[in-house]
Each structure stands twice: as structure tokens, then as C-alpha cells.
Amino acid sequence: MNKRTAIFIVPRASTEWKGNEAGWITASGWAAAGEELWDNAVVTTTDGVFKPSESRLFPISEGNKSISPNSLKQNIRKLIPEFFITAYKDWRLKNSKPAKWPIEDQENNAEVVLVWERHDLFSGPGRRLANKHKVPLVTSVEALAVWEAEKWGVKRPFWGKWLEDKFEVKALNESDLICCVSEELKDKVVSLGVSPKKVIVTPNRVDSSLFNPYVNGxxxxxxxxxxxxxxxxxxxxxxxxxxxxxxxxxxxxxxxxxxxxxxxxxxxxxxxxxxxxxxxxxxxxxxxxxxxxxxxxxxxxxxxxxxxxxxxxxxxxxxxxxxxxxxxxxxxxxxxxxxxxxxxxxxxxxxxxxxxxxxxxxxxxxxxxxxxxxxxxxxxxxxxxxxxxxxxxxxxxxxxxxxxxxxxxxx
Structure with missing residues (x-):
């Protein structure tokens, strides 16, 4: 009998999301659960394929240096309209996604049973991989990119709605099951025209191999x-x-x-x-x-x-x-x-x-x-x-x- 596995996709590089380690922690937690269920699971990013235990430590950085603002950089930014900076970041993020991901070049002898992908403004190869292996695609939504950014005051005056419809909603509609971390987020996803039949709430949980009542400090x-x-x-x-x-x-x-x-x-x-x-x-x-x-x-x-x-x-x-x-x-x-x-x-x-x-x-x-x-x-x-x-x-x-x-x- 072939070994079984699941693929967990984070559509960023392993060095990204500094300051948002919770995103990596959540993805590696899901993947660790997959490893527990099927004895095998991988986390794939734009720059590699990793074990769940490796992705726990992302983003890869220079260590535990204190984060201090760069005053020169901040002063220069003040001279540039904020929506130009946002547009540049969106363009850079879109172009950071490879046409072919490392996992698509990797041979896998195990039977893939599930493809899971963390939702992002621009999705990864989840649908392609799910079609290739003839398995369901699960999308995990911790936040909707355009919607959440608006909550924090990030304005996309000409292209926000277009990005939401063209990329976010399209990716959600292509998924077989959508897991939202809260009811409010589920309601928002459904309001975008996604079928409520395939949207569920999966509140955050923990990687039990790390967090349990028996840890000794x-x-x-x-x-x-x-x-x-x-x-x-x-x-x-x-x-x-x-x-x-x-x-x-x-x-x-x-x-x-x-x-x-x-x-x-x-x-x-x-x-x-x-x-x-x-x-x-x-x-x-x-x-x-x-x-x-x-x-x-x-x-x-x-x-x-x-x-x-x-x-x-x-x-x-x-x-x-x-x-x-x-x-x-x-x-x-x-x-x-x-x-x-x-x-x-x-x-x-x-x-x-x-x-x-x-x-x-x-x-x-x-x-x-x-x-x-x-x-x-x-x-x-x-x-x-x-x-x-x-x-x-x-x-x-x-x-x-x-x-x-x-x-x-x-x-």
C-alpha cells in the first residue's frame, strides 16, 4: 500500500510574513496534524518544500534582533502617497509568485489525499495540484486581504474591488471547502458570492506536539x-x-x-x-x-x-x-x-x-x-x-x- 500524504501550501516565500508569525504557526499546525494522521505531510512555499517541523520556525531571519524603525526610510516614505506604496507592494507580491512552484517539479511517490492552501491576495498552485492528484482543495481563510487591509486603513481606490473579484473571490470559488477562523469571516466570504454550502468555521487550534499540559518550563x-x-x-x-x-x-x-x-x-x-x-x-x-x-x-x-x-x-x-x-x-x-x-x-x-x-x-x-x-x-x-x-x-x-x-x- 502506498504511503499517504497531504500538501499544505503557503503562497509566500519562507522568509516572508515577518511580524505575522501566526500565519506560519497556523499552517505548520495544520500540517503537523496531517503528519499525525497519515505519517507524512509537506509544507510548500514559493521557494521550497519543507517538513512541518521546519515551517514552524518560519520566517527565516537573522535571529532575535530587536525590531527598530529606520528613520531615513520612514522620512522618505512620508513623501510618497500611500496608495502608490500599496500599489507597488501589490505588484511586487503578484510578481513574487513563480509560474511553476518547487513542489510541481518534485516527484512524489506517496498518494496525495488532500491539498490545503492558506488564502492570500494571490493564490498558489492549490487548484492545479488538486486537479493533478484528483483530490479536494481546502482553503484556509484567516483574513480576506483587501477587506482586512481596509479595516486597517489601507486604501486601494482604483483597484481594490478589482483585485478582490479577480483574484480573491475567484480562488475561493475554485476551492472545494473553505475553512474560516470565525463566523464574521464566514459571513464576509459568503457575502462575496461564495456558496455557503462549502464554507465552515474552523477556529484556531494548537499543534499538540508542542502545546499540551505536560510541557515543563x-x-x-x-x-x-x-x-x-x-x-x-x-x-x-x-x-x-x-x-x-x-x-x-x-x-x-x-x-x-x-x-x-x-x-x-x-x-x-x-x-x-x-x-x-x-x-x-x-x-x-x-x-x-x-x-x-x-x-x-x-x-x-x-x-x-x-x-x-x-x-x-x-x-x-x-x-x-x-x-x-x-x-x-x-x-x-x-x-x-x-x-x-x-x-x-x-x-x-x-x-x-x-x-x-x-x-x-x-x-x-x-x-x-x-x-x-x-x-x-x-x-x-x-x-x-x-x-x-x-x-x-x-x-x-x-x-x-x-x-x-x-x-x-x-x-
């Missing part, structure tokens, strides 16, 4: 001298929409009453200097740990030492995504605090699965932190419910099996 505790401390932790990119300053301000409201509490912020980004200045202003240098960016494969060890794990957002407006870090926290058996935003109040029970705070309300966030610092029974209940969630539905393999059942693929 003793080495992290020793390295940062955290024995006897209660760690309130957050992981992500230092970008405005996360409202990291709200986390620091909330911690500032409660830290004097809880001398054992430490705030640990893991990541990097263009707001790092702003956050460093705020920490200094509030005289929290000895209570807040900034670790910088860490390898994704080492993140589970950091999460494992959290007593309280935070998801944050500056505002609930336009909150259409499915926070990956929330699932990673829960999979590691943590008590989580998250914003009352998007679908989170529908998906998770406040006080049972996690604690919700009013998005943008610093005092309410501080209140939830203090609640978990003082109520050991509540913290334990949330931790146990996180572990139960992980076992029942928290891993990518749960979603991949559901996809296979819908498409009648043997697994």
Missing part, C-alpha cells in the same frame, strides 16, 4: 529567577492593536498589593521602545520582564510557567480574528484572561473557561488579574477546564478530522 523558572513568584504572562507582537500599554497600566494598579507578582511580556515589535519607556515611567523595571522575541518551539516552555495568561486588545471594534495565543495558553492548562470581544464570549464561558474583561478597560483588566491572584480555587477550576478543552477539541487534528469527514477522506 523548569529551565525558564531558573533562568529568570522566578521561584516563589506568580507570573502574569503575555506573548505576541508589540503592535498597537494588542494594547500592551493597557497590560502594563493594569499591572501597575495591582502590583504593590501583590509583591510576589511578576509581569512577563514575550515578543518584539515596533512598540517595544514605547513599552520600555512606560515601564520606566511607572518604576516597574524590577517587576516586568521583557524577554524579547523567542523561537516558537521554545514558547510552550515559557507558557508552562505562567500562573495567569493574558490575551489583550485595545478595542473590540473589528475584532474578527481567532486568537491563537488563547488556544496555546489553554492547551498548556492555564488560567486565561481575555477581552470581551469578537466571538470569544460565545465560544468561552466567563468564569468557567476563562475570565473576560471589558476591552479597553484597564481597571477591569486589573480586577481580573487580582481575582486570580487571590482566588486559588477559581484559578484551579479554570486550569482544569482548559485541560479538558484541550483533550476534547483543542488540537488541529480535531479540525482536520472534521474536514476529512466532510470531504469523505479516509483517515
Amino acid at each position: 523548569t529551565n525558564i523558572t531558573k533562568e529568570y529567577k522566578l521561584t516563589g513568584k506568580k507570573v502574569i504572562g503575555w506573548i505576541g507582537s508589540f503592535r498597537d492593536f494588542h494594547g500592551i500599554d493597557h497590560i502594563v497600566e493594569a499591572f501597575n494598579l495591582i502590583e504593590k498589593e501583590h509583591p510576589e507578582a511578576i509581569l512577563m511580556l514575550i515578543g518584539d515589535g515596533n512598540q517595544m521602545r514605547e513599552i520600555q519607556d512606560l515601564i520606566q515611567l511607572r518604576k516597574l523595571e524590577n517587576k516586568v520582564i521583557l524577554t524579547g522575541k523567542q523561537k516558537f518551539t521554545e514558547i510552550p516552555q515559557f507558557v508552562s510557567i505562567f500562573d495567569i495568561a493574558l490575551v489583550s486588545a485595545r478595542t473590540a471594534e473589528g475584532f474578527h480574528y481567532s486568537p491563537l495565543k488563547l488556544r496555546e495558553y489553554k492547551a498548556t492548562g492555564k488560567a486565561v484572561i481575555a477581552p470581551r470581544a469578537g466571538e470569544l464570549p460565545k465560544l468561552f464561558r466567563d468564569g468557567e473557561d476563562l475570565l473576560l474583561y471589558d476591552t479597553g478597560n484597564i481597571k477591569d483588566l486589573a480586577k481580573q488579574m487580582e481575582k486570580l491572584l487571590m482566588d486559588a480555587d477559581l484559578k484551579t477550576k479554570l486550569e482544569e477546564n482548559s485541560k479538558e478543552w484541550f483533550e476534547k477539541e483543542g488540537a488541529w487534528i480535531h479540525e482536520l478530522k472534521r474536514v476529512c469527514d466532510i470531504l469523505k477522506i479516509q483517515h
Whole structure:
């Protein structure tokens, strides 16, 4: 019997999407689930074919250097109308897609059972490969490119609708099954004229080979001298929409009453200097740990030492995504605090699965932190419910099996 495999396509180069590592993490998570189901899976990009364990570490970069803005480059950009810059980026992205991808030149002796592709403004070879192997094409949609860009203020005054129809909608209509991370995104996809019969919601899950309740972070505790401390932790990119300053301000409201509490912020980004200045202003240098960016494969060890794990957002407006870090926290058996935003109040029970705070309300966030610092029974209940969630539905393999059942693929 031939070995079976699945192809997972990310229509970018392995060096791209810096600052958006979640895209790579999601794709490698789906692929790792495929590897678990069929003992084989590959992740293909514009510049190569990789194992899921390799793609976890994308984008390939020069290491963990702090991200700092280039002032000369920023000043030059200010002189150029923004829509010219956007048009150039679109043109460059379109031309970055090879006519023939590396995987199309690679011989594959295994039986391909599924082709999965991450949605992008310009798609990859998903439909061609699915036709070649006579298998279904699944498209995973974490965001619609033109629509999401408009939400962030990116304007395409003459060509946005044309790009959406000519490339995004066309690719979606060619797919056999479309997996959206949220109901809001599903509704938007359907509003573009895509058949609702082939659109489902697959919220973000985790790679269970990395994130699970049995991860041990003793080495992290020793390295940062955290024995006897209660760690309130957050992981992500230092970008405005996360409202990291709200986390620091909330911690500032409660830290004097809880001398054992430490705030640990893991990541990097263009707001790092702003956050460093705020920490200094509030005289929290000895209570807040900034670790910088860490390898994704080492993140589970950091999460494992959290007593309280935070998801944050500056505002609930336009909150259409499915926070990956929330699932990673829960999979590691943590008590989580998250914003009352998007679908989170529908998906998770406040006080049972996690604690919700009013998005943008610093005092309410501080209140939830203090609640978990003082109520050991509540913290334990949330931790146990996180572990139960992980076992029942928290891993990518749960979603991949559901996809296979819908498409009648043997697994």
C-alpha cells in the first residue's frame, strides 16, 4: 500500500510574513496534524518544500534582533502617497509568485489525499495540484486581504474591488471547502458570492506536539529567577492593536498589593521602545520582564510557567480574528484572561473557561488579574477546564478530522 500524504501550501516565500508569525504557526499546525494522521505531510512555499517541523520556525531571519524603525526610510516614505506604496507592494507580491512552484517539479511517490492552501491576495498552485492528484482543495481563510487591509486603513481606490473579484473571490470559488477562523469571516466570504454550502468555521487550534499540559518550563523558572513568584504572562507582537500599554497600566494598579507578582511580556515589535519607556515611567523595571522575541518551539516552555495568561486588545471594534495565543495558553492548562470581544464570549464561558474583561478597560483588566491572584480555587477550576478543552477539541487534528469527514477522506 502506498504511503499517504497531504500538501499544505503557503503562497509566500519562507522568509516572508515577518511580524505575522501566526500565519506560519497556523499552517505548520495544520500540517503537523496531517503528519499525525497519515505519517507524512509537506509544507510548500514559493521557494521550497519543507517538513512541518521546519515551517514552524518560519520566517527565516537573522535571529532575535530587536525590531527598530529606520528613520531615513520612514522620512522618505512620508513623501510618497500611500496608495502608490500599496500599489507597488501589490505588484511586487503578484510578481513574487513563480509560474511553476518547487513542489510541481518534485516527484512524489506517496498518494496525495488532500491539498490545503492558506488564502492570500494571490493564490498558489492549490487548484492545479488538486486537479493533478484528483483530490479536494481546502482553503484556509484567516483574513480576506483587501477587506482586512481596509479595516486597517489601507486604501486601494482604483483597484481594490478589482483585485478582490479577480483574484480573491475567484480562488475561493475554485476551492472545494473553505475553512474560516470565525463566523464574521464566514459571513464576509459568503457575502462575496461564495456558496455557503462549502464554507465552515474552523477556529484556531494548537499543534499538540508542542502545546499540551505536560510541557515543563523548569529551565525558564531558573533562568529568570522566578521561584516563589506568580507570573502574569503575555506573548505576541508589540503592535498597537494588542494594547500592551493597557497590560502594563493594569499591572501597575495591582502590583504593590501583590509583591510576589511578576509581569512577563514575550515578543518584539515596533512598540517595544514605547513599552520600555512606560515601564520606566511607572518604576516597574524590577517587576516586568521583557524577554524579547523567542523561537516558537521554545514558547510552550515559557507558557508552562505562567500562573495567569493574558490575551489583550485595545478595542473590540473589528475584532474578527481567532486568537491563537488563547488556544496555546489553554492547551498548556492555564488560567486565561481575555477581552470581551469578537466571538470569544460565545465560544468561552466567563468564569468557567476563562475570565473576560471589558476591552479597553484597564481597571477591569486589573480586577481580573487580582481575582486570580487571590482566588486559588477559581484559578484551579479554570486550569482544569482548559485541560479538558484541550483533550476534547483543542488540537488541529480535531479540525482536520472534521474536514476529512466532510470531504469523505479516509483517515
